[in-house]
Amino acid sequence: MTSLAHAVPSRPAPAQPRPRADAGEITALALLNCAVRELCGPGRQIWPAHPYLVVRLPRAGVMLRARLLRPPLMTPRLAAPVEELRDGWSPLGWRRLAELVAGELELTTGEANPEFADQVTASHDAIAEVIREGRRPADDPYLDSEQALLAGHRFHPSPKARQGADWPRYAPETGRRFPLHWLAVHEDAIAEEGDVSLLDRLGPPVREGYRVLPAHPWQLALLRPESAAITDLGPYGPEAVPTSSVRTVYVPDAHLKFSLDVRITNCVRKNAWYEMPGAVALTRALRPLFDGLGAGLLGEPGYRTVSLGDPRLHEGLGVIVRDGVRGFAGTPLLAAAIADPYARSGAAIARRLAGSSPEHLLAWWDAYVRHVVPPVLRAYLEHGVVLEPHLQNVLVSVDDGGMPIQAIFRDLEGTKLLPGPWASFLGELPCPVADAMTYDAERGWDRVVYCLFVNHLAEVAAAIADLCPPLERELWRLTRHHVVRCTGETPTVPGGAARLRALLAGVPLPAKANLRTRWARDPDRAAAYVPVPNPLADLQAGQ
Numbered sequence: 001m002t003s004l005a006h007a008v009p010s011r012p013a014p015a016q017p018r019p020r021a022d023a024g025e026i027t028a029l030a031l032l033n034c035a036v037r038e039l040c041g042p043g044r045q046i047w048p049a050h051p052y053l054v055v056r057l058p059r060a061g062v063m064l065r066a067r068l069l070r071p072p073l074m075t076p077r078l079a080a081p082v083e084e085l086r087d088g089w090s091p092l093g094w095r096r097l098a099e100l101v102a103g104e105l106e107l108t109t110g111e112a113n114p115e116f117a118d119q120v121t122a123s124h125d126a127i128a129e130v131i132r133e134g135r136r137p138a139d140d141p142y143l144d145s146e147q148a149l150l151a152g153h154r155f156h157p158s159p160k161a162r163q164g165a166d167w168p169r170y171a172p173e174t175g176r177r178f179p180l181h182w183l184a185v186h187e188d189a190i191a192e193e194g195d196v197s198l199l200d201r202l203g204p205p206v207r208e209g210y211r212v213l214p215a216h217p218w219q220l221a222l223l224r225p226e227s228a229a230i231t232d233l234g235p236y237g238p239e240a241v242p243t244s245s246v247r248t249v250y251v252p253d254a255h256l257k258f259s260l261d262v263r264i265t266n267c268v269r270k271n272a273w274y275e276m277p278g279a280v281a282l283t284r285a286l287r288p289l290f291d292g293l294g295a296g297l298l299g300e301p302g303y304r305t306v307s308l309g310d311p312r313l314h315e316g317l318g319v320i321v322r323d324g325v326r327g328f329a330g331t332p333l334l335a336a337a338i339a340d341p342y343a344r345s346g347a348a349i350a351r352r353l354a355g356s357s358p359e360h361l362l363a364w365w366d367a368y369v370r371h372v373v374p375p376v377l378r379a380y381l382e383h384g385v386v387l388e389p390h391l392q393n394v395l396v397s398v399d400d401g402g403m404p405i406q407a408i409f410r411d412l413e414g415t416k417l418l419p420g421p422w423a424s425f426l427g428e429l430p431c432p433v434a435d436a437m438t439y440d441a442e443r444g445w446d447r448v449v450y451c452l453f454v455n456h457l458a459e460v461a462a463a464i465a466d467l468c469p470p471l472e473r474e475l476w477r478l479t480r481h482h483v484v485r486c487t488g489e490t491p492t493v494p495g496g497a498a499r500l501r502a503l504l505a506g507v508p509l510p511a512k513a514n515l516r517t518r519w520a521r522d523p524d525r526a527a528a529y530v531p532v533p534n535p536l537a538d539l540q541a542g543q
């Protein structure tokens with residue numbers, strides 16, 4: 001660890017009590033977080049007024065405030081209650097806040113969105129239901145962390161919205177497990193690539209000339225496939241454990257990523273026809289790089305689906321096989337559960353590190369950043385690989401003492417390649433497959449920086465700072481130190497070194513605008529970004 005003794009506060013400031021698990025508060029704070037990041041912050045309509053952050057929705061002419069836990073370095077850390085200025089300050093509920101934010105968005109964009117209120121309500125109601133139902137903790141700490149995300153994405157207006165009434169049976173947050181449904185599909189109607197031998201081992205025996213295809217029971221109910229080539233064999237095999245993305249389940253010891261025709265945050269969660277072969281090709285390309293990066297990869301070595309000339313079934317029944325976690329040293333934990341102050345799991349910093357000395361918190365963060373940051377930046381700078389290291393796509397393995405020892409990256413749908421360094425690899429793939437996994441250098445860098453610093457590290461740092469507020473500057477100073485170390489490597493991507501210099505010089509960071517994206521009903525790939533302060537900026541004196 002770098003020498004930081006000067007910066008460790010001699011007397012820890014009082015830690016924040018863990019926030020209440022209240023669906024209304026969780027919903028209101030997510031809405032306010034989005035409004036501050038996407039509407040009020042960029043419009044310079046936020047004012048720290050100890051102990052509050054006062055914000056204005058400028059077009060609606062409404063003043064709001066919430067408790068500000070400490071001076072913001074990037075995104076203000078807010079706490080309930082949210083209040084509105086009328087005659088005086090008075091609490092406002094999540095419904096009224098959703099109406100006010102919707103009003104501001106309508107005035108800003110000139111467009112209405114009649115679905116918005118229902119999506120916020122569905123998300124609120126789902127959180128309330130999960131709180132009511134409680135959760136059976138999983139014995140396995142990895143699975144426990146996957147199922148712990150009570151509040152979910154803290155910068156999305158409707159993080160837990162799920163269509164229909166069936167979701168509680170399949171929700172990770174309630175600790176549910178369920179057997180998969182198995183289909184026997186005639187060999188002539190099978191499409192597959194790569195290694196899918198796991199499916200044949202897990203599934204029931206089938207007649208000569210047929211192969212097994214597992215189906216998520218929720219998806220099967222939505223899709224109702226009918227074809228002479230498909231026989232429904234019913235539920236079979238070990239119980240599957242839904243992970244934090246809902247549609248990906250864990251079976252010992254692998255993951256199966258299914259299509260789910262349900263909107264979860266910004267996307268209806270389908271395995272697109274070009275993404276399935278793309279995942280297999282990316283696995284081939286990435287595996288050899290990861291050892292050199294000192295990080296783990298959950299590869300996706302194969303997929304299987306049906307090919308009946310009906311794209312709805314081809315994509316809707318597609319399953320991607322993803323590696324399991326048992327091969328990794330230590331105990332892998334989901335980064336989102338580590339960061340989430342509401343997480344109902346021992347993985348959460350709020351539980352795991354409560355009562356730790358500031359020195360221990362710093363040492364823990366140093367290990368965390370040391371394992372997470374360099375592989376992501378080096379993947380981009382040296383190899384032209386754009387990972388998507390947001391909180392839900394990274395596992396961090398911890399040793400018996402709870403110290404981070406390895407980062408493990410997953411989700412190849414969001415992993416992209418830069419066209420220059422990968423030209424010959426991409427040239428051998430069918431065009432739509434290659435196009436879907438290609439990002440230009442600028443867009444790729446923005447995605448890396450958003451996912452790594454804004455979505456991920458800022459939230460983990462904030463969870464530590466909740467335990468010891470004066471430490472937050474020091475956490476970012478340490479982060480800067482690990483970013484600086486990556487400048488010593490030899491970038492092979494043109495423009496890479498300049499981008500890294502700008503990051504360290506403090507250019508604003510890009511933050512994904514989930515509120516605006518939902519309001520515009522844009523597909524996720526068209527999501528806009530807004531600038532947020534870069535906490536790596538004014539720390540140069542410490543270098």
Ligand SMILES: Nc1ncnc2c1ncn2[C@@H]1O[C@H](COP(=O)(O)OP(=O)(O)OP(=O)(O)O)[C@@H](O)[C@H]1O
Pocket residue numbers: 149152153154159243244245246247248257264265269336390391392393410411412413414455
């Ligand atoms: N901080 C976060 N950032 C992004 N997504 C989050 C966050 N917290 C929770 N989530 C949830 O994680 C999922 C992220 O979507 P993503 O596209 O990465 O996963 P996926 O492709 O559906 O599945 P998998 O990760 O299993 O491959 C969504 O379901 C989203 O609601």
Ligand SMILES: [Mg+2]
Pocket residue numbers: 245392393411
């Ligand atoms: Mg994911």
